[in-house]
Amino acid sequence: xxxxEGSSTAILGTDALRIRPRFGVGRSPLITFLLLLPGFGAxxxxxxxxxxxxxxxxxxxxxxxxxxxxxxxxxxxxxxTLRGALFLTIELAVFATLFSIVLSVPLAxxxxxxxxxxxxxxxxxxxxxxxxxxVSAVGLRLFWGDVGWANLTIQLLPFVDGPIRVVFxxxxxxxxxxxxxxxxxxxxxxxxxxxxDPAIEEAAEVSGASRWRVLxxxxxxxxxxxxxxxxxxxxxxxxxxxxxxxIAGGDNRPLSVQIYTVxxxxxxxxxxxxxxxxxxAAQIIFLVTYFRLLRRQQPA
Amino acid sequence: xxxxxxxxxxxxxxxxxxxxxxLLLAFLLYMLAPLVIIAVSSFGKSWFGPTFLPQDWGLDWYxxxxxxxxxxxxxxNSLVIAALAVVMSLALxxxxxxxxxxxxxPFRSGxxxxxxxxxxxPPIAFALGVAKLFYAIGVVDTLxxxxxxxxxxxLPFAILVMSSTFAGIDDRLIEAAEVCGSRPWRTFxxxxxxxxxxxxxxxxxxxFTTSYNEFTLTLLTYGPHxxxxxxxTYLVIGDGFVPVGSAISMILLVPSLLVLLLxxxxxxxxxxxxxxxxx
Numbered sequence: 001x002x003x004x005e006g007s008s009t010a011i012l013g014t015d016a017l018r019i020r021p022r023f024g025v026g027r028s029p030l031i032t033f034l035l036l037l038p039g040f041g042a043x044x045x046x047x048x049x050x051x052x053x054x055x056x057x058x059x060x061x062x063x064x065x066x067x068x069x070x071x072x073x074x075x076x077x078x079x080x081t082l083r084g085a086l087f088l089t090i091e092l093a094v095f096a097t098l099f100s101i102v103l104s105v106p107l108a109x110x111x112x113x114x115x116x117x118x119x120x121x122x123x124x125x126x127x128x129x130x131x132x133x134x135v136s137a138v139g140l141r142l143f144w145g146d147v148g149w150a151n152l153t154i155q156l157l158p159f160v161d162g163p164i165r166v167v168f169x170x171x172x173x174x175x176x177x178x179x180x181x182x183x184x185x186x187x188x189x190x191x192x193x194x195x196x197d198p199a200i201e202e203a204a205e206v207s208g209a210s211r212w213r214v215l216x217x218x219x220x221x222x223x224x225x226x227x228x229x230x231x232x233x234x235x236x237x238x239x240x241x242x243x244x245x246x247i248a249g250g251d252n253r254p255l256s257v258q259i260y261t262v263x264x265x266x267x268x269x270x271x272x273x274x275x276x277x278x279x280x281a282a283q284i285i286f287l288v289t290y291f292r293l294l295r296r297q298q299p300a
Numbered sequence: 301x302x303x304x305x306x307x308x309x310x311x312x313x314x315x316x317x318x319x320x321x322x323l324l325l326a327f328l329l330y331m332l333a334p335l336v337i338i339a340v341s342s343f344g345k346s347w348f349g350p351t352f353l354p355q356d357w358g359l360d361w362y363x364x365x366x367x368x369x370x371x372x373x374x375x376x377n378s379l380v381i382a383a384l385a386v387v388m389s390l391a392l393x394x395x396x397x398x399x400x401x402x403x404x405x406p407f408r409s410g411x412x413x414x415x416x417x418x419x420x421x422p423p424i425a426f427a428l429g430v431a432k433l434f435y436a437i438g439v440v441d442t443l444x445x446x447x448x449x450x451x452x453x454x455l456p457f458a459i460l461v462m463s464s465t466f467a468g469i470d471d472r473l474i475e476a477a478e479v480c481g482s483r484p485w486r487t488f489x490x491x492x493x494x495x496x497x498x499x500x501x502x503x504x505x506x507x508f509t510t511s512y513n514e515f516t517l518t519l520l521t522y523g524p525h526x527x528x529x530x531x532x533t534y535l536v537i538g539d540g541f542v543p544v545g546s547a548i549s550m551i552l553l554v555p556s557l558l559v560l561l562l563x564x565x566x567x568x569x570x571x572x573x574x575x576x577x578x579x
Contacts, residue, residue: 032403039396039459040414046452047418050429057432107327110320121324123560124331130556131335132513134530135549138537139334142341142546147350149333155350179330240422242516243530247537256424263428264520272428280425287420 051280057273064270072274082258082275089254089279091170092245093238096177097185100234101227103178104186105220112193125187128180137247140176141167168250176248177238184233192226193219225294232290239283255279335553342546361547369532369544375551377443378512378528384447385454385511386504392451393458393503400459401466415456423453423516431520441523449521450511457510458503465499509559513552 060067076082111121128136144150146163154160166172196219204214220227242256249257255275263272341347342361344354365371399405400412418426430449431440439445469492477487515530522531529552537545 029406032399032405035395035399035403036405036411037396038392039455040411042392042451042455043414043418046430046448046455047426050426050433050452051421052429053432054426054429057428103327106323110323117324121327124328126560127331127335130509130560132515132530132552132556134513134515134533135338135552136334138533138542138545138549139338142337142542143334149337149352152350152352179334236420236422240424242422242424243534247534256422259424259428260519264431269428269432276425276428280421283422283425284420 054273054276057270058277060270062268062270072270073278075271076274076278082262085253085255085258085275086278086282088170088252089239089256090282092173092177092241092254093235095174096181096238097231097235099174099178100182100185101189101231103182104189104230105223105227107186108190108193108223109215109219111190122190125183125190127183129183133180133241133243134247136180137176137244140179140244141248144172144175167248168252170252173245173249173252176244177241180241180244181234181237184237185227185230188226188230188233189223192223195226196222228294232287235286236283239279239286338546338549338553341543342550344543347543361543364541364544365536365547365551369536369548370527371532371548371551374527374529374532377526380443381447381450381526381528382508382511384444385450386507388447388451389454389458389507390462390500390504393455393462394500397459397462398466401463402469415459418452418456426452427517427520430517434521440521441526443526446518446521446526446528447511449517450514452517453514454507454510458507461503461506462496462499465496468499469495505559505562509555512555 056066058072059069061069061071107121107125111118142148144166146165146167148167150166151163154164155162166175200222201214201218204218209217240256241254242260245252245254245257246260253261256279259272259275259279262275263269340354343357343359345356345358345360347354347356400408405411430452434440434445434449439448473491473495474487477491482491513530514528515534518526518528518531519534522528527535529548533545533548533552536548
């Protein structure tokens with residue numbers, strides 16, 4: 001089976017829709033409108049309306065559907081636990097993004113050369129994207145648990161007694177986040193490195209640059225747009241991660257888990273809505289800032 | 301790939317090479333071990349204490365999953381919901397994708413942003429609103445309702461994939477068909493549809509796996525009659541039956557791995573970013 005050409009850009013959502021309309025087709029605005037209606041009607045009903053409901057709930061007094069109060073936000077920002085959740089979310093996302101870059105760059109440098117088994121490793125990168133996050137959480141929890149394979153192996157080393165706690169700790173969560181979300185960074189880094197013209201690299205080497213200098217001054221700067229674009233995606237996913245912290249977070253509850261707990265378990269929907277709004281806003285602010293910075297860096 | 305210089309050939313065990321192999325081996329273990337251990341735990345009848353492998357093997361946990369976890373029913377729910385999500389997503393997306401891909405559309409960039417917006421927000425942030433709305437219109441705990449909740453996530457994706465497919469259809473082929481006297485419906489059936497099929501199919505596959513794996517939105521709209529596999533896994537793990545959770549996870553893995561096999565020869569990895577699963 002062959003999959004659609006261009007689904008890449010479609011999935012990335014960068015420029016898939018920048019398609020010039022053909023002439024000769026599509027003159028009647030009425031028909032265009034009728035065609036657009038099902039898709040955008042559904043988006044309005046299934047996404048914009050719920051979004052509006054969340055915003056409305058967040059300003060309504062607890063237990064009601066409408067009204068205006070800032071109590072929910074005050075309660076959120078006034079509670080050390082919930083404030084902690086916000087910081088934890090940011091902390092996890094930032095560290096997961098950084099370590100994803102640390103893993104992806106060497107990996108991409110190795111994988112861009114042909115060797116036997118190269119394809120297998122490229123498939124491995126895809127694995128976390130394909131399997132349900134929930135299943136990954138189950139596996140990571142088993143593997144890194146106190147009697148999991150990782151700990152059993154570590155204890156074979158001298159001077160290590162007792163299991164090292166990984167599951168239910170913040171560093172453990174970062175480790176799991178990296179497993180789950182690094183593919184975004186790795187795939188785009190790999191694509192960027194493969195896009196570097198070998199002639200440029202060669203020119204640097206012929207001019208006597210050491211491998212390290214070629215990497216530092218030629219390869220990395222040229223691959224930087226890819227690395228950055230990938231890390232944005234990793235950050236977005238890590239910021240919104242839900243299944244992993246729910247199953248393998250223990251008492252470390254980032255915003256996503258707190259929102260679920262507060263609203264669906266304690267039934268404080270308005271409180272949960274206020275937290276959702278803050279979470280959504282934080283992510284939008286981050287994205288806008290990030291794209292501004294990117295644009296400033298590359299005036300082209 | 302040209303000749304990046306002789307460093308490679310110099311000696312088998314030079315440091316660089318050793319470093320590369322160490323990295324690859326560590327990466328292989330880091331990625332695969334968590335999945336292998338799920339399989340081992342699901343087939344391990346009894347596995348107590350710090351040992352590398354279970355003391356006893358058997359299919360007991362699968363039997364548990366089937367009887368106590370009520371897996372046949374849950375699997376049926378998951379499949380029906382995923383199928384409904386595919387039908388609804390494709391039906392809603394196709395006309396809109398056609399317009400976006402092939403027609404003159406006003407406010408194009410605004411509409412594009414609107415399509416992308418659900419992908420930019422954390423799902424949990426609007427999942428509350430979806431739950432609220434679904435309670436209000438009374439579709440919570442129906443197969444239709446849960447599938448509709450999944451459409452929230454899958455629709456933008458279906459629109460994006462299909463619109464770029466439609467846009468890629470060569471006008472000259474359509475013109476050629478028309479010049480040869482084909483009526484519009486024949487052109488549609490025998491020219492446009494076959495050309496668009498790869499895009500439609502990949503959208504369908506992606507929607508299906510996304511829905512089959514979707515957890516966040518299901519968790520807020522499910523009920524006793526609409527437990528899906530991911531929700532069941534979560535509930536079982538929450539009750540402390542980790543090996544049963546592993547057994548259900550194995551069932552959950554099947555379609556994802558099938559898709560991985562299916563696409564591995566067809567797509568460049570970097571074409572796959574995103575959109576494949578609920579977070």
